[in-house]
Amino acid sequence: MSDKENSLRLHKGRGATSNITGRFASHSSILENDGWQTEPEPLERLPTEAIEEKAKSIIATNQSPDIPFTQSINPYRGCEHGCIYCYARPAHSYMDLSPGLDFESKIFFKPNAADLLKKALRRPNYQCSPIALGANTDPYQPLERGKEITRALLQVMQQFAQPVTIVTKSQLILRDLPILAEMAQDNLAQVAVSVTTLDKALKRKLEPRTAEPATRLRTIEQLCKAGVPTAVLAAPIIPALNDCELESILKAGRDAGAERAAYILLRLPHEVAPLFREWLSVHYPQRAKHVMSLVQQSRGGQDYQSDFSQRRTGSGVFAQLLRQRFIVTIKKLGLNHRRLSLNCSLFQPPPQAGEQQSLF
Template identity: 85%
Template sequence: MKKIEPDNPQSFHKGRGAASNITGRFAEHISTRESDGWQTEAEPLERLLTTAIEEKAKSIIATNQSPDIPFTQSINPYRGCEHGCVYCYARPSHAYMDLSPGLDFESKIFFKANAPVLLEQTLRKPSYTCSPIALGANTDPYQPLEKEKGITQALLTVMQQFRQPVTIVTKSQLILRDLPILAEMAQDNLAQVAISVTTLERDLKRKLEPRTAGPSARLRTIEQLSKAGIPTAVLAAPMIPALNDCELEAILKAGRDSGAERAAYILLRLPHEVAPLFREWLSLHYPQRADHVMSLIQQSRSGRDYQSDFSQRRTGTGVFAQLLRQRFIVAIRKLGLNHRRLSLDCSQFKPPPLAGEQQSLF
């Protein structure tokens, strides 16, 4: 793959995925910057710092009935994600906070400090019915702020005490900090992990997912999780036509060789403000192939940038999407992946006694 440099290397913030602060779809007013003709050279952009904002959550478990999502319960300890993945389908959620799905999403991070307390309160309710809880359904539970706040770790501790099954999706090697908790839960079939590997090319990773762990670090994370007895999957996502889809088989093989038992893939999704952000990113980093990439995306989305229908939003339709699906099926068969179905055990769920509460002898 030929390396193509951006036309204007000063037109985006170093270490950030989005190139601008696109206006959210709920904003009443829209403003844009226009040149007055006096400036002849691009000025270096100031460093964009991350701001952590505490959020007092009123509830912590989100539920869904989507037929294409393999879980009904999820927890997101954070709103926004400093990883800065330009394609992140969670970006539009920042519009609900009157913030931009662009740079605001990756630099203004909300953290739910009371999440562990809310989780314990919820799990103790007589009406609660146990089913696996997904961590990382929207934003990465092990993004950089987690190292300081430790909310995900505290949530896992609560789940371990209640014997509550959990699944995790992450790009971060920070998950290895919680290896003892996850290994102990996995022994009782209460934990599974998926590591997202978008590309094996460091240069593409740096542009596409600027603040995430490198490809080698993610593969080492799969290896260490697997060696600890934790069922681990490799998630090749998102697959972007004419950009990283050529790596599908290589990603799956690298994941298998590192110890992954299962695999999945997702075709690029561009809901709401993600589409213009991704188009802007393409024009900056890969201008010569931008039209081709978007053409293939639209061919896989019935002529649009995105379709939200449950039956196709993860895999798409059309010739390219069908070929990608067939390649995945052939690859996992050759690699011996997904040969057995793994399901977590919800029968062990049991709230621990409260302090000073006498336990039953029977």
């Protein structure tokens, strides 16, 4: 193991192996081994710091042609799940924090999110369209258990008949199953559960504080039994690491009740690329070059390309074969045979105290 690899310190329950400098920082530093330390430093526990953020607005909009929603809400910045591949990590650089360990240990929460949402939905010029809850970070990460910000947002959406989509890795979503089930009766809610791997050992390295694969499949099953349309999301697909599981993940999701499925090829924007390379050097040193070679073959010779046409699925031979495998498998399993669209016609701000209600 090289001096650089020796300098990387594993923190129990964390995905990143370092606190690399964000791209906007004026200074950077690199930890190097001076030769005196011959044994790796012991594992450390890195506590989570919850930081209150008083947001001024809550609904983010986008016009990206490859994203199936135009509105989204993120109750949290940063994510304690610690997924090493998370494309949201670079956002911590805007706050002069590291996209590495800071991203998964310094979590910003928005206690006024529900009040801001009420105000936004009552604006006269608001045009109803589905809101994606937790588009960047998981709305049901561990901090949500105590903060209940996602739950408060769902309660507001239910009051307004505002359609919502959710992507999560957490069984904590089942806490809000009564709300989601009622909304689903009016076609106001859809969920996608991300299943990255069925291998528990790989899961613990890739996404240390997420639910076990079997737990996620049970979550899909319970959501589907309650009438909530739920998809299985095989993401991210990492070449030479979990791509061999694509068919198995899709079948397991289908067997749990999912009617729809999707996949996303590994994305490594900005600081995610060096973080992922560090992670590979620690956990899969013998496979690291092969993994990154296939990644670059699928990204035009680079670690990442941001073009809308290929950032989710990639290009090149590996990406084309992956796409064909997905198409063949969903056809075989009977997935994606019908298109589901949420109902925006029921949207109606509830009356406020003192308001005159219509008689008709």
